Amino acid sequence: MTDMAIQITGLVKQYGEKTALEQLTLSVPRGEIFGLLGHNGAGKTTAVNILTTLLPPSSGTASVAGRDIQTQPAEVRRVIGYLPENVQFYDNLTLHENLMFFAQLSGVQHPAARIRVVLDIVDFPGHERERMGTFSKGMRQRAGIAQAILHEPEVLFLDEPTSGLDPQGVATLRNIIIRLNRELGVTVFMNTHLLGEVTRTCTSIGILSAGELIYQDSIAATMNSFPGQDSLEEIYLSIAAGTPS
Numbered sequence: 046m047t048d049m050a051i052q053i054t055g056l057v058k059q060y061g062e063k064t065a066l067e068q069l070t071l072s073v074p075r076g077e078i079f080g081l082l083g084h085n086g087a088g089k090t091t092a093v094n095i096l097t098t099l100l101p102p103s104s105g106t107a108s109v110a111g112r113d114i115q116t117q118p119a120e121v122r123r124v125i126g127y128l129p130e131n132v133q134f135y136d137n138l139t140l141h142e143n144l145m146f147f148a149q150l151s152g153v154q155h156p157a158a159r160i161r162v163v164l165d166i167v168d169f170p171g172h173e174r175e176r177m178g179t180f181s182k183g184m185r186q187r188a189g190i191a192q193a194i195l196h197e198p199e200v201l202f203l204d205e206p207t208s209g210l211d212p213q214g215v216a217t218l219r220n221i222i223i224r225l226n227r228e229l230g231v232t233v234f235m236n237t238h239l240l241g242e243v244t245r246t247c248t249s250i251g252i253l254s255a256g257e258l259i260y261q262d263s264i265a266a267t268m269n270s271f272p273g274q275d276s277l278e279e280i281y282l283s284i285a286a287g288t289p290s
């Protein structure tokens with residue numbers, strides 16, 4: 046079993062004339078909570094869409110949990126979970142009906158029992174019989190994580206998981222992500238703009254700029270390497286401005 050949850054080599058993505066990823070090379074060891082940072086349009090969603098096999102790369106290679114995204118896409122989908130920025134559910138079905146649908150779609154054995162387990166993991170009791178159209182954004186995100194982990198993935202991809210949540214919702218989601226990582230050993234790869242959350246949640250970060258990786262290190266090393274800059278926000282801005290101290 047490879048030690049790397051994610052291994053990307055020379056990944057390029059062109060949308061017509063537009064280069065969204067430019068020779069991206071990046072490795073994320075198993076067990077990390079990795080935060081991919083970058084300005085709007087830096088290529089974060091494109092990278093996640095390629096790693097989750099939703100988009101083909103123009104060139105280059107990538108593997109997730111040792112499975113190649115181009116030659117083994119079905120195996121990749123079996124070992125990953127994905128929470129997109131705007132998670133889609135059937136709003137006129139209940140939470141339980143939605144989860145049952147997705148559990149059966151991904152071939153989960155004993156789906157009813159597994160649904161109880163995942164709802165316990167995301168600490169979301171008592172809403173199974175409610176229609177999802179009535180759910181708040183925070184409740185949808187929790188349901189989205191429950192859905193994403195139904196088939197016990199090794200690597201979980203989250204695209205802006207806390208965007209649009211209130212502080213309580215952000216804290217709840219943070220606790221779930223940390224619990225999944227520490228207690229269940231799930232490697233997490235998340236795109237985010239909320240740098241305060243990154244310091245509280247992530248173990249390592251990478252910064253994308255115009256499709257290129259311009260920085261990667263652990264959170265601890267990052268906070269130590271920039272004396273005089275107290276927050277990840279200040280550090281991020283100095284790296285992104287091309288003037289690391």
Ligand SMILES: Nc1ncnc2c1ncn2[C@@H]1O[C@H](COP(=O)(O)OP(=O)(O)OP(=O)(O)O)[C@@H](O)[C@H]1O
Pocket residue numbers: 060063064065083084085086087088089090091092
């Ligand atoms: N389907 C598409 N067709 C053409 N260009 C695209 C397409 N999708 C993304 N792009 C462009 O590729 C670049 C990278 O986009 P991407 O959505 O990956 O960035 P991002 O870092 O996720 O941005 P954000 O933080 O705003 O979500 C941007 O310039 C974007 O306009």
